[in-house]
Amino acid sequence: MTITQDQPAEVLNLISPDVRALLIRDVRKDWPDLTDEMGERGVSQLVAFLATSTATNEPLTPSLRVDLFWHRFLRRSVPYLAFSRALGVDYIHHVPDDSEGGADPEGGRSAMAAATAAITALGFTVDAEFWPGMGAAECSQCHAGCTDSPVKK
Template sequence: MSDTTTVALTTDPRGLISPEVTELILTTYRANHPDVPEVRALVGVGQMAAFLMACATSDRPLSPSPEVDDHWHAFVLNTEAYAGWCTAQFGKMVHHKPGFLDPAEHGGGKVLRQRAVDVIAALGFLLEDTFWPEIELANCSQCHANCSDSPFTGK
């Protein structure tokens, strides 16, 4: 009998958005954030896409990090592309609802962002820790599924 190790694969969320739509988002984002390197802005598009996938699949409120939110704003401003992407991905819009939820009921911003990271990880997307600075991400494969180093298993 051989010893087999199971490796959790993760998906780069940048592949969720076409190159043409990514370019629209990047152009809008970089107009407002010209000091952000292009490579970082591109990674941000992926983190935003993963966050939107989490929003579409979660029945609980989630919150993006400020930097992910800036990417979302850049996408929303391209209304046709955003509406088309949401419809193609989810069959509905993922609406941006700014505002504050009652912390007593929902846990506050950090809790909502942690929940977002948990859902993104459960969906199998790569997480870039510098886009989620309040959240302590594991320095491993980001699988968060029975990983002894994962901050999400309580081990």
């Protein structure tokens, strides 16, 4: 699938309601106060991020909240692989930054701005609660350096 600005709603539906419910349940293990409504929004931000990552060769970095959903989705490999393939790629790789030196907050802000700009450019809505610098998530976010793979094979 080639993603265009008129298809975000279609892409958001690539994760079934059953898998959405499982992901929300899984994320609650680390985020016990997560409501169903916030969980639905989190899955939507995950979808927007992953779909956008398939539309560029530049690595994109998720916020920590989006990354939490991504980690849980990766553990459900069958729907994750089906989702990746529905977007026209074999697999969207999660590439952690293993370099030493710890978090880079300034680099993180820059990476988040690039990711949210790319998400918006494809016509998805960016939810400020899930992206630092845009809303409530800012106070608890740092840049851990995870990205998607710039090579989508």
